[in-house]
Amino acid sequence: MRVLSIGTFSGGVSNTCLHRTWALEKLGEVDRIDTTLKRCIFFYRIVNRLFVRYRLPISFHAQKLNDEIRKQVLIKKYDVVWIDKGIFIEAKTLRFMKQVQNKCLIIGYSPDNMAERHNQSQVFLKSFPYYDYYITTKSYTVETLRQMGCKNILFVNNAYEATFHHPYQLTxxxxxxxxxxxxxxxxxxxxxxxxxxxxxxxxxxxxxxxxxxxxxxxxxxxxxxxxxxxxxxxxxxxxxxxxxxxxxxxxxxxxxxxxxxxxxxxxxxxxxxxxxxxxxxxxxxxxxxxxxxxxxxxxxxxxxxxxxxxxxxxxxxxxxxxxxxxSGYSNEDTIKRVFKKVLGTIK
CATH class of the missing domain: 3.40.50.2000 (Glycogen Phosphorylase B;)
Structure with a gap:
């Protein structure tokens, strides 16, 4: 199985997005694209404040990131594109993926409440209907997220990373x-x-x-x-x-x-x-x-x-x-259950 994992991988080994990618790497061949903003951070903060506090439909466009994604899906075929809280991933990028790889499943994931405006972006709201599946750890948001445009919403419990979260022998x-x-x-x-x-x-x-x-x-x-x-x-x-x-x-x-x-x-x-x-x-x-x-x-x-x-x-x-x-509360077991449910839909 070939997976393109898109998410924020900065912040050290405590990063749960990184943990989920470690789990993906145990299940298949994985390429990564990091969505961490390296430039225009101040401009993004202004746009985000206008979007959240004043509810203006204003967008921040991470053009370089979206170009990199489109370039990658032209280079290599994937079974799954896994997008971890893709607030910078544009609708036209997801549509492009489907045009060049129509059998590839686009799966979104977020540990946050994506039904709340402080976790969203205008770009995310426009792209949301183009996900094949969206995974949430918030059971009470399933119907709201479905009404936002993605019909296949999956609830999973939170998870720990077995290779990182374990008892330590301490001095x-x-x-x-x-x-x-x-x-x-x-x-x-x-x-x-x-x-x-x-x-x-x-x-x-x-x-x-x-x-x-x-x-x-x-x-x-x-x-x-x-x-x-x-x-x-x-x-x-x-x-x-x-x-x-x-x-x-x-x-x-x-x-x-x-x-x-x-x-x-x-x-x-x-x-x-x-x-x-x-x-x-x-x-x-x-x-x-x-x-x-x-x-x-x-x-x-x-x-x-x-x-x-x-x-x-x-x-x-x-x-x-x-x-x-x-009970299989690890990242690896959780993602295995997700893939068992959704990969059978690939024709």
Whole structure:
């Protein structure tokens, strides 16, 4: 199978778009085209603000990128063109692909809520109907995306990268440098900040890797440790392995019911303590493979309990890691299921 993978591959080995391409490379022969903007970034930001904030139908055209794609599909035949959040890929480029390779499937993927304007672009909206399939990790957007023009919308769960997200054997120095009792890795948001401050105020030691607005809360409580930056590369995975409990909050602006951390935390060998949702409870058995909470008060009670019951905590942590493997939550297993569904349509 020949695949052309188009996506943003910059940002180091923590990049989930890169992880999905690693999975594609295990399944076939893959060529890459990087959509990372190297020029005109300031102009794009202006266009994007006008599009998102003022809802103007204004487009940013990445001409060089689209020319490169058209040139590549003239050079080589593909079974699949995999486009990861193709907000710069134009409709005429997708039409051109179909003209020169009518048996090639164009599959789009995004881990973000593409029904929301802050994740879209005018170029994306015009090109969307020309995808053969579009894959979303947001179950509640399936019908909306279908109404936007692509008739074949597939929902998949979030995934972890098995070659990257796994338990690490850590030295005591690494545990001290990265870990702690309760940890969170991620950007500041009001709701998650409130929950973390509630824990710290009531005596739970919490370490936050995130920087940015989190720094406003540095030294607020003796047991709240705010770090000056986020974690990337292997340090992200090592920190998860080094936390007794890893907190998983959902982005409210995306209406998330699960997130990549839902899979990454247990895959790295940490206890997943996450907001209770229907999808979380379908993915992991509560208090057997993960622990879920619905309020700050319940979160505090659960943290106290599992910090003081190490054997039970370790049992749930290991069961969560096994569930990731058994249920096929990895990128490779997820993409295999997608291809099994869609490649049978190639005539």
């Amino acid at each position: 005591e120095k690494e545990r001290e440098r990265l870990g702690g009792k309760v940890g969170f890795i991620g950007a500041w948001e009001e709701e998650r900040c409130r929950s973390i401050l509630y824990l710290a105020k009531h005596g739970i030691p919490v370490r936050v890797w995130g920087g940015g607005k989190w720094l406003q809360y540095k030294n607020l409580f003796p047991n709240l440790q705010i770090e000056s930056h986020g974690l990337y590369s292997e340090d992200y995975n090592k920190a998860l392995s080094a936390f007794d409990i890893s907190l998983c909050f959902l982005r409210k602006m995306n209406y998330d019911l699960q997130t990549t951390r839902t899979m990454e935390i247990p895959a790295c060998g940490s206890l997943l303590m996450a907001e209770r949702t229907i999808e979380h409870e379908e993915l992991f058995k509560d208090e057997e493979e993960a622990v879920f909470f619905s309020s700050d008060e319940e979160l505090l009670e659960l943290c106290r309990y599992y910090l003081s019951h190490e054997e039970e905590r370790r049992r749930i942590t290991e069961a969560g890691r096994k569930r990731c493997h058994i």
